[in-house]
Amino acid sequence: MSKTLVGTPDPDQPPPGPALSDEHAERVVLATLLRHPQLVPYLMAVLHPTHFSRPACREVFLAAAAIHHHKEPCTAAAVTAELARRQRTSTPAFLEQAKHLVTELGRAAVPAEPVVVHYAAIVRDLAALRRQTIAHPEGLPPVPMRGFLIDDDTT
Template identity: 55%
Template sequence: MSKILIGTPDPDQPPPVPALCDEHAERMVLAAYLHDRRHTRHLMMVLRATCFSSPVHKDLYGAMDAIHRHNEPCTPAAVVAELDGREQAGNADHAQAAEALVHDLARAAAPAGAVVPHYVAIIRELAYLRRRATVRPEGLPPVPMRGFRIDEDDS
């Protein structure tokens, strides 16, 4: 007689969903970009606007990047003017949220220089995970399983 492990879906636990965004890391990188010009070259080389998960953060990074490429100082007023000039937002709520975030970042303390590459690495890794296609064998999401053994008659 042998025993076989049989799996059934576990109704008590929902499948774990990984958080593929880190708002804090994104805000810290944007604040570093706005406050400290020493980080701009590194940020421009390793990050793109598509790396950010929030549409507001994508627009802000794109505006800051455009300002830096024009060799202008990246000030909150310049960022707001660039956002207004682009009019990418399409709706007033999005534009107001971007302007409010710029002013919040201007008042916030920029992270220390040694911490910025850490936040950049977090943003890049999460962007990679969002882009990566996760295909299961049957095209189904993973389901937590609860196993139990059954007796099998070998005779």
């Protein structure tokens, strides 16, 4: 015997909008880049600049990646200098936000290594969900329904 749900969308409850970015997780990952050099290779291997939802965070990550590529220590001062060097190639407004972000991140507390790995996974997975939502708009979350089950059994 099979059952069919008969109903309509619940008008009292709007469909939840998915939160496809986590600013706190992005900040933790970027602060880790500046404070824990032993984790930089891992974070560079796992994350890509497009994984960050805010343009300022992308700029900071790109600057840190450039520093890591040159085999230099990734410090707040080095990232700020790299952002100043990139002034010609990027939008000035984003660069100013990124420089301010680096200043904030230099003072931020950074959690233990396993927690940072978890935050990096959050940033990566939310970026994948953003790409999936853009590519497949019909893949939105289910709409809450009011209804009842009826028997499909006609015998």
